[in-house]
Structure formats: structure tokens, C-alpha cells
Amino acid sequence: MRLNLRQLEVFRAIMITGSISGAARLLSVSQPAISRLLAYTEDRLELRLFERVRGRIQPTPEARRLFTEVDQVHQGVLRVNELAEELRERGTGSVRIVASPSVGQTMVPDAIARLRQRFPDLRVEFEILTLLEVIAKITSARADLGVSVLPVDEPTIQSQVMTEGRLMAIMPRDHPLARLRVVRPADIAPYPLIGFGPQTPYGYIVEQALASSPEPIKVSTVVRFTPVACAMVRAGAGVAVVDEFVLRGRTWPELVSRPLAPITRVRAHLLTLRYEPLSRTARAFVDILRDLVPPPPPEGGEPADSIPTDLT
Structure with missing residues (x-):
């Protein structure tokens, strides 16, 4: 048997109120109607959802597991209704954007600000997530698009390179490395390093970039996101x-950055569902983002110098 939306609604109401009477009040129907639908649902499912204990109902373990999925369906229905309301009242709807931390620091917010100037009534949902979370949001259509500094190999996702940069060494202004024009891995070895953990995709990139150091490089502190590394x-x-x-703009005026040598290139990728067209507002966001960043260089060319080595 397949559950219909009404059965899911009644089941959820019982779970969150803890009683048949509470569910009846929440849904503005009679208690017998709730009881009948619950009994019918359990009978057709051949699954006991609630135990009757001293006149009260207690959800079974199966009901608790089912509730997790049912609540997600409920949230999805709410989002559909919210979108329909926005489309009716404003005609612009919403756009949902996810990004990895580096591009989510200033690049994506700058583009969102310009998008909101063009569409003042637009509702924007923006989240900074890990790469796996970004992929999950897009593949499940819970985000319209994503921007990531890490490549994605997922058949349902289309990835386009938006711009290209490089890895940079960062330090306080009074640090000895600030006197160098270019920082090599061997230069970093004497100092404690804020790292990302070799088990993460970003940590692996940094680890490979520093692998040429003849002296071991000590990772003194492990963090998850690049903005946290900057703060440390x-x-x-x-x-x-x-x-x-992550160094764009003037977010970190107390820091100095120097190019890491040899050059390790990093790219910002636009991620969208491969077989789903973007909405008008999502396409507008992409156009704005492209205008804000230099295009990637031709294959084999030098990465664009989009920021100075002195952050101020």
C-alpha cells in the first residue's frame, strides 16, 4: 500500500501532538475520523504504528523511523506552498544557492547583493556547506545551483569552471614570511601551520602543494573551513x-598573503542539475557572478591575478 498525503498528515499530527485528540484539534477534524484513518492505515500497511498503553498511545520504533521521512515530506510540501505564494504575490519566486566556504565568503554574497538590486522582491536562500552537502542539496533539487572550489564528479551534476586562482600563503603583517615575495613549502616548515586534515579533499590539495618541502611541515591546528583558517x-x-x-575584498585587513610556489591552481565551479533548466532569477545570478570574476585563462595559461598579495 502507498500512503497518500492525507494519511501522512494525520500520522505526523499524531506524532507531534502525542495523542488522537491533539491530532484532531490540530487538523480541525473529529477524533473518530482520526482513529478510523489511523486504523485503516495500520491495517493496510500491516504495520503497528502506535501501542495503546493505559489509554494513551505510544509510537513504535517503526513509527519513529517513519516519522523522520514523513517530516521531510511535510517540509517539502511547505516549501511548495511558500513558492506558490511568492509566485502569486510577487512573480519572482526564490532562488536557493549553496557554496563552499571560500567562495561563500565574499564572491557569492557580492553576486547575491547585486541580484537583489535587480529583483528587490526576490527571496534568496544561501547556505555555506561542505562539498558532500553541496552535492546532496543539488542532486535532491533542494538548491538551484552551487559554487565550489572543489571539482565534482557526479553524473547528474553539470560543472562549469567560472574562474581560476591559486593557493596563497597567509600570515600576520609582522610575520617573517611577510617579507618574502613568494613563499615556498620549505619557508613554511619552521612555523606552525593551520591545516585542513589530509582526509578531506581540500586538505589533500594543500598537502600535495606542500609535499616538496625537504623539512617536515607541522600541522599545529586542524580546521574544517578556509575562513576559520584565516581567523586562526x-x-x-x-x-x-x-x-x-577566500581573500577577496577586505575581509581580512590584518593579514598578508603571498603566492605559494610552485603554483597550485584552484578553480571555482558552477554546479547545476544536468537535465534541469535554471529559472530566470538563477540565470541572472550566474550572469552577475560571471561579471564579478575574471574568466579562467586558456588551458596552460597563467591564473588570473584577482587579488594583490597585500590584502589592504
Whole structure:
């Protein structure tokens, strides 16, 4: 048997109120109607959802597991209704954007600000997530598009390179490395490094970029996101290697950045569902983002110099 939306609604109401009477009040129907539908549902499912204990109902383990999925369906229905309301009242709807931390620091917010100037009534949902979370949001259509500094190999996702940069070494202004024009892995070895963990995709990139150092490089602190690494460097906890996208703007005026040599290129990728067209507002966001960043260089060319090595 397949559950219909009414049965899911009644089941959820019982779960969140804890009683047949509470569900009846929540849904503005009679208690007998709730009881009959519940009994019918359990009978057709051949599954006991609630135990009757001293006149009260207690959800079974099966009901608790089912509730997790049912609640997600309920949230999806709410989002559909919200979108329909927005489309009726404003005609512009909403756009849902997800991004990895580096590009989510300034690049994506700058584009969103310009998008909102063009569509003042537009509702924008923006989240900064890990790569796996970004992929999950897009493949499940819970986000319209994503921007990531890490490549994605997923058959349902189309990935386009938006712009290209490089890895940079960052340090406080009074740090000895700030006197160098270019920082090599061997230069970093004497100092504590804020790292990302070799088990993560970003950590692997940084680890490979520093592998040529003849001296071991000590990772003193492990963080998850590049903005956190920048904050740790600002606090004096060490130096770090991050992509230049997180350094855009004047978010970190206390820091100095120097190009890491040899050059390690990083790219910002636009991620969309391969077989789903973008909405008008999502396409507008992509156009704005392309205008804000330099295009990637031809294959084999030098990465664009989009930021100075002195962050101020």
C-alpha cells in the first residue's frame, strides 16, 4: 500500500501532538475520523504504528523511523506552498544557492547583493556547506545551483569552471614570511601551520602543494573551513595556505598573503542539475557572478591575478 498525503498528515499530527485528540484539534477534524484513518492505515500497511498503553498511545520504533521521512515530506510540501505564494504575490519566486566556504565568503554574497538590486522582491536562500552537502542539496533539487572550489564528479551534476586562482600563503603583517615575495613549502616548515586534515579533499590539495618541502611541515591546528583558517591566522595561531577566493575584498585587513610556489591552481565551479533548466532569477545570478570574476585563462595559461598579495 502507498500512503497518500492525507494519511501522512494525520500520522505526523499524531506524532507531534502525542495523542488522537491533539491530532484532531490540530487538523480541525473529529477524533473518530482520526482513529478510523489511523486504523485503516495500520491495517493496510500491516504495520503497528502506535501501542495503546493505559489509554494513551505510544509510537513504535517503526513509527519513529517513519516519522523522520514523513517530516521531510511535510517540509517539502511547505516549501511548495511558500513558492506558490511568492509566485502569486510577487512573480519572482526564490532562488536557493549553496557554496563552499571560500567562495561563500565574499564572491557569492557580492553576486547575491547585486541580484537583489535587480529583483528587490526576490527571496534568496544561501547556505555555506561542505562539498558532500553541496552535492546532496543539488542532486535532491533542494538548491538551484552551487559554487565550489572543489571539482565534482557526479553524473547528474553539470560543472562549469567560472574562474581560476591559486593557493596563497597567509600570515600576520609582522610575520617573517611577510617579507618574502613568494613563499615556498620549505619557508613554511619552521612555523606552525593551520591545516585542513589530509582526509578531506581540500586538505589533500594543500598537502600535495606542500609535499616538496625537504623539512617536515607541522600541522599545529586542524580546521574544517578556509575562513576559520584565516581567523586562526589573524589570532596569531600560525600561518595557513588557502585559495585566493577566500581573500577577496577586505575581509581580512590584518593579514598578508603571498603566492605559494610552485603554483597550485584552484578553480571555482558552477554546479547545476544536468537535465534541469535554471529559472530566470538563477540565470541572472550566474550572469552577475560571471561579471564579478575574471574568466579562467586558456588551458596552460597563467591564473588570473584577482587579488594583490597585500590584502589592504
